[in-house]
Amino acid sequence: MIVLGIETSTPQTAVALGSDREILGEITIGGKARQESVIPALQQLLRWTDVDLAQVGGVAVGLGPGLFTGLRVGVQTAKTLAQVLGIPIVGLGSLDVLAYGVRSTRRRIAAVIDGRRGEVFFGIYRSVPGGVVRETEPAVRTPARLVAELEVMPGEVLAVGNGAILYHDVIAEMGPRVDFASPTTAHPKAASLVEIAAARLLREEFDRPVDVVPVYLRKSDAEIAWDQRARDASA
Amino acid sequence: MRLDLRTDTADDTRAVGAAIAAVLEPRDAIALSGDLGAGKTTLVQGLARGLGIEDQVVSPTFTLVREYRGRLDLAHVDVYRLEHEQDVVDLGLEELGDGLAVLAVEWGDAVAALLPEEHLEVELTTEDPTGASERRRIRVSGNGALWASRWEELAIALAPWGTTP
Numbered sequence: 001m002i003v004l005g006i007e008t009s010t011p012q013t014a015v016a017l018g019s020d021r022e023i024l025g026e027i028t029i030g031g032k033a034r035q036e037s038v039i040p041a042l043q044q045l046l047r048w049t050d051v052d053l054a055q056v057g058g059v060a061v062g063l064g065p066g067l068f069t070g071l072r073v074g075v076q077t078a079k080t081l082a083q084v085l086g087i088p089i090v091g092l093g094s095l096d097v098l099a100y101g102v103r104s105t106r107r108r109i110a111a112v113i114d115g116r117r118g119e120v121f122f123g124i125y126r127s128v129p130g131g132v133v134r135e136t137e138p139a140v141r142t143p144a145r146l147v148a149e150l151e152v153m154p155g156e157v158l159a160v161g162n163g164a165i166l167y168h169d170v171i172a173e174m175g176p177r178v179d180f181a182s183p184t185t186a187h188p189k190a191a192s193l194v195e196i197a198a199a200r201l202l203r204e205e206f207d208r209p210v211d212v213v214p215v216y217l218r219k220s221d222a223e224i225a226w227d228q229r230a231r232d233a234s235a
Numbered sequence: 236m237r238l239d240l241r242t243d244t245a246d247d248t249r250a251v252g253a254a255i256a257a258v259l260e261p262r263d264a265i266a267l268s269g270d271l272g273a274g275k276t277t278l279v280q281g282l283a284r285g286l287g288i289e290d291q292v293v294s295p296t297f298t299l300v301r302e303y304r305g306r307l308d309l310a311h312v313d314v315y316r317l318e319h320e321q322d323v324v325d326l327g328l329e330e331l332g333d334g335l336a337v338l339a340v341e342w343g344d345a346v347a348a349l350l351p352e353e354h355l356e357v358e359l360t361t362e363d364p365t366g367a368s369e370r371r372r373i374r375v376s377g378n379g380a381l382w383a384s385r386w387e388e389l390a391i392a393l394a395p396w397g398t399t400p
Contacts, residue, residue, distance in 0.1 A: 011333075032333050068327035116329030117262065117351045220320035224345050229315065 001057035001201060004042070004081070005193035008035055008074030009066025009094040010113055010162055015042045016190035017049050017056070020198035023191045025049040030187070035073035056085060058206075060197030062188050063091040064215040065121040065138055066113055071214035079209055088206035090197040093215060095123035095138050097188035098161050100196060102181050103127040107156040108135070112163035112171075115140050120163035121217060122146050124153070131196070140217040143167035147174055162186045236386045240373040240396035247396070248274045248359075248371055252281020254392040255355070255375070258385050259286070261307055261335040264351045266343025269359035272366050275341045278357065278373070279311050282339055295341070300326060308332035313341040323349050353379035372398075 002024070005016040011033045016026035025048055027041040046053060061078035064071045075091070082089040098111040109125040109132060121140050125132040136149070143163070147170060150157055159171050160181035171178060200206075242248045255265070265282070267275040276294045283292045288305035295301040295313040303309045310331035314323055323346050328338055343350055344358070356376040363370065375393065377386060390397075 033330075067330055068325070069330060116334045117264075119329075216324070218324050220324055220349070222320045223318060224314070224320055224323070226318075226345060229342070229345070 001198065002051060002055050003058045003060055003194045003198045003201060004056050004078075005060045005190040005197065006038060006042075006074050006078045007062040007094070007097070007188050007190040007193055008033075008038060008070035009062045009064045010070070010187045011067065012162075012187035013037050013041065013070070014187070014190035015045055016194045017045055017051055018191060018194040018198070020195060020202060023194060024051065026189070026191045028187075028190065033067055033070050035070050038073060038077050053085065056081075056087060058082075058087050058197060058201040059085075059089045060193040061089065061091055061212065062094045062097060062190075062193060063212070064094050065115070065140065065217045066094050067116075068214075068216070071216075075212060075214050079212055082209060088201060089209055089212055090200050090205070091207050091212040092193055092196055093123075093138060094188045095121065095161075096125075096132065096134070097192045097196065098185075099123065099125040099132040100192050101185045101189055102158060102160050103132050105158045105181075107158040107179065108153060110146070110150060110157055110159045110164065110171075112143075112146065112159055112161040112167070114161075114163040114166050115217075118142060120146055120167065122161075122163065124150070138215065138217060143170040147171055150174060150178070160185055236377045236382055238375040238390055238393050239398045240375065240393055241398050242369075242371045242373060242396055244369045245274065245277050248277045248369075248373070249281030249284065251373055251393065251396055252278040252283075253285030254281075254395075255357070255389070256282045256285025257392055258389050259307060259337050261337070262351070263381075264338040264340065264343075264354035265357055266347055266350055266354050267339060267341050267357050267359070268344035270361070273359040273361050274371050275359060278359065279309075279339045279341070282337075283309055283311075286337065300331065302332060302336065308336040309339060310336040311339050311341075312343075314346050315342050320346065320349060353377075353381040355382060 014028040095111040113121040124136040286305040288303040358374040
C-alpha cells in the first residue's frame with residue numbers, strides 16, 4: 001500500500017510517498033514555513049514517482065506540537081485528501097516522529113522543536129526495538145526548564161530537533177553527557193511519517209478523522225481579565 | 236526600570252514611538268495600555284516610522300493583526316475585541332513575521348501572561364477627560380536582562396520627553 005505523508009509542523013514543509021518497505025520519493029523545502037507549497041510539492045512528487053493519486057491507500061500527517069499555521073494547513077490538507085479519496089488517515093505527534101528519526105541511538109532522546117518566543121516543545125524518549133517510547137508527555141517550556149528536567153535523569157542524552165540547534169548553548173551547559181544530533185535530522189521527516197503510518201495502516205490502526213486535530217500545547221481556558229475595558233465602557 | 240515621559244502633541248507621541256524603535260531588535264514585544272483614545276495606535280505609528288515602515292499604520296481593532304515590512308517587520312495587534320485567552324493564543328503571535336517581527340500589542344497589559352516574558356510596557360494616560368488635549372503622560376517599563384542591557388540606551392533616546400531626572 002502506498003502511503004502519503006504530510007509534515008508541516010516546523011518551518012520545514014515536506015511530503016513523501018512510500019510504503020513500510022521503501023520510500024518512493026520525498027520533497028522537503030526548508031528555511032522558512034511554506035505551507036502554500038504543500039499541494040504543488042505533492043503534485044510534483046506524484047508526477048516524479050509515477051504514482052496516481054488513486055493508488056494512494058492512506059494518509060499520514062504530523063499533528064504537532066509546532067507552528068500554528070503549518071499545522072492547520074497540513075492537517076486540513078491531509079483530512080481533505082483522506083475524505084475525498086475515501087482512504088484512512090493516521091495522525092502522528094511531531095516529537096514522536098522527530099525522536100523516531102534518531103531511534104538507533106542508545107542514549108535517551110530529547111526531541112526539541114522551536115516553539116518561538118523563547119520556548120521549546122519537547123518530549124523525552126528512549127529507543128526500543130522497532131521504535132521509540134515516550135518517557136515524558138509533550139510539553140512547552142523554556143530551554144532552561146528542559147535542561148532542568150534532563151538534569152535529574154541519569155545517563156547520556158541525545159538532543160535532536162531545530163529547538164536543540166537553536167538553544168544549543170543552553171542545552172550544552174549540561175556538560176559532556178549531552179550530544180547533539182545532526183542538522184539533517186532536525187525536523188520531523190515526512191518519510192518517517194510514511195514508515196510509521198504504513199505499519200499502522202497494515203494493522204488497520206486508523207484514526208477517526210474527527211480525532212485528527214493539531215496538538216496545541218499552549219492552551220488557556222481563562223477569560224481575559226477586562227477590568228480596563230469595563231472601566232472604559234462605563235466612563 | 237521605568238521612564239516617565241510627557242508629550243504635548245500627537246506628533247510628539249509618534250516621535251517617542253520612533254525613539255523606542257531605535258533600540259528594538261527582532262522578536263521584541265511591546266504591550267501598550269491606556270484608555271480608548273489615549274494614543275496607543277499613534278505611538279505605534281511612530282514605532283513603524285522608526286522601523287522604516289512606509290505603509291500607513293491604522294488601528295487593528297477590527298482586523299486583530301496587521302503586519303508591516305520594514306527594517307524590522309512589525310506585527311501590530313489589538314486584543315480589545317477578544318474575550319478568551321485562547322483567542323489570543325490562536326493568533327499565533329510567536330509566528331508573526333516568521334517569528335522575527337516586533338510585536339506591538341494594544342491592550343497588551345490584559346494579556347501580559349501570553350506575551351513574551353520580557354516585554355516592554357508602554358502606558359499612555361491623558362489628563363484631559365474631554366480628549367481635546369493631545370498632551371499625554373507615557374510610562375515606559377522594562378523587565379529582565381533583555382531590557383536591562385538596553386535601558387541606558389533607551390533612557391538616552393527618550394530623554395527629550397523625560398519628566399524624571
